[in-house]
Amino acid sequence: MTDQQDIYPSMTISTDQSSENIAPIKLGDRLKEIRRGLGLTLEEASQKTGLARSTLSKIENEQISPTFQAMQKLTNGLDINIPQLFAAPKKVNTTGRRDITRNDLGKSHPTSTYEHELLATQLSNKKMMPFKSLVRARSFDDYSDWIRHDGEEFLLVLKGEITFFSEYYEPVNLVEGDSVYYDANMGHMLASVSEEDAQILWVTAS
Amino acid sequence: MTDQQDIYPSMTISTDQSSENIAPIKLGDRLKEIRRGLGLTLEEASQKTGLARSTLSKIENEQISPTFQAMQKLTNGLDINIPQLFAAPKKVNTTGRRDITRNDLGKSHPTSTYEHELLATQLSNKKMMPFKSLVRARSFDDYSDWIRHDGEEFLLVLKGEITFFSEYYEPVNLVEGDSVYYDANMGHMLASVSEEDAQILWVTAS
DNA sequence: AATTTATGTTTCCTTTTGGAAACTTATTTC
DNA sequence: GAAATAAGTTTCCAAAAGGAAACATAAATT
Numbered sequence A, B: 001m002t003d004q005q006d007i008y009p010s011m012t013i014s015t016d017q018s019s020e021n022i023a024p025i026k027l028g029d030r031l032k033e034i035r036r037g038l039g040l041t042l043e044e045a046s047q048k049t050g051l052a053r054s055t056l057s058k059i060e061n062e063q064i065s066p067t068f069q070a071m072q073k074l075t076n077g078l079d080i081n082i083p084q085l086f087a088a089p090k091k092v093n094t095t096g097r098r099d100i101t102r103n104d105l106g107k108s109h110p111t112s113t114y115e116h117e118l119l120a121t122q123l124s125n126k127k128m129m130p131f132k133s134l135v136r137a138r139s140f141d142d143y144s145d146w147i148r149h150d151g152e153e154f155l156l157v158l159k160g161e162i163t164f165f166s167e168y169y170e171p172v173n174l175v176e177g178d179s180v181y182y183d184a185n186m187g188h189m190l191a192s193v194s195e196e197d198a199q200i201l202w203v204t205a206s
Numbered sequence C: 001a002a003t004t005t006a007t008g009t010t011t012c013c014t015t016t017t018g019g020a021a022a023c024t025t026a027t028t029t030c
Numbered sequence D: 001g002a003a004a005t006a007a008g009t010t011t012c013c014a015a016a017a018g019g020a021a022a023c024a025t026a027a028a029t030t
Helices: A027-037 A042-049 A053-060 A068-077 A082-086 B027-037 B042-049 B053-060 B068-077 B082-086
Strands: A098-101 A107-110 A114-118 A128-135 A152-159 A161-166 A172-175 A179-183 A188-192 A198-205 B098-101 B107-110 B114-118 B128-135 B152-159 B161-166 B172-175 B179-183 B188-192 B198-205
Touching (some): A027 A053, A042 A053, A042 A068, A068 B068, A128 B152, A128 B179, A128 B198, A152 A172, A152 B128, A161 A198, A172 A179, A198 B128, B027 B053, B042 B053, B128 B188, B152 B172, B172 B179
Antiparallel strands (some): A107 A114, A114 A128, A128 A198, A152 A179, A152 A198, A161 A188, A179 B098, B107 B114, B114 B128, B128 B198, B152 B179, B152 B198, B161 B172, B161 B188
């Protein structure tokens, strides 16, 4: 680790009640809901989608698991988009979630070049993933190739100095307080150019 | 302002070329892409998902149309969400966007309690909104009421000490390096409790 | 280069889906 | 309330999906 030390006892208050991912997505119910919402009978839905009345019935009653093909007919015919179909029933989250991570007490993932510290580990299904990372001095990334992934990334230098490389642009030096926001599917890479380890904060969203 | 000063000429390179396309979802290609991206072989993916190697191969080569059940195994096993699977054909974004904001050169929005500095002002249609804010000493927010809005928020204390108030939880003191992640539709509020101004970084996403 | 090992594809067969029609249950209409 | 009609379910079978193992191809190893 680097410097600043304000270690408190680990503390993590969190309330996660999104009953999420493991949630077996009641596709049938959801579909019925949508069809009904559109005021359609099975027969009408059948005509719009090209799927047999019986098939629709079976899907709604969870008797069969529709193929991707069938689902495309569904979404096209009823003019709904897929995320909508799979979207959780829109719970209104009455009591909000919160997760505090004390300095240096996140979940650590060291590599030869970095020491990533994942913050806010207690909440799942987050829109953002915050990290605090130490970039080892004079390191030049594992340098296999550009890092490239979905989503967008925001990066702020907390301490030290780094060089930020990215496709299509010239490398740029960033010092304490500087920040970058970029599309993460654009190849990117970091290096600590100074003699000391750099510390950065970064947040990804996809 | 507070302290740290490393002012460079303002610099902002950016290229925005988001072209929302409505394309015919090549599920197979998309899946292969994802699997490869995770560095998995068919065998490994098979173990993770519980689907036979042969089945995966056929799906990737568009020889069969997976059932919803199969797709759930896929998304659970590979830890991807469904919209992601169906996400548009992954245009390879040849020129990605990037926006650098030098220390203290963001767009400033002062209020009686805060001094907000919006970072990454050059990109529109961002998933995240990053801010750096100065919280004035002993200020107690404009205190009209809870702040409450859509989305999620991540906050990290850069300097000083603040108290973070939120509905359903006890107030908590945060010092340099501490961070919170919370649902922003849960009422929340900040105060700088120490004698000096505090500086925080926060990022919102909705 | 030949052998071994790993990765991906195809075949063959069982299980499941999807559709037509028969059937049951609700809703109108007379 | 009975008859007629509409809406939804179940049956039956053809067609398609899913899995085990054989097969083919690519990557390592010797």
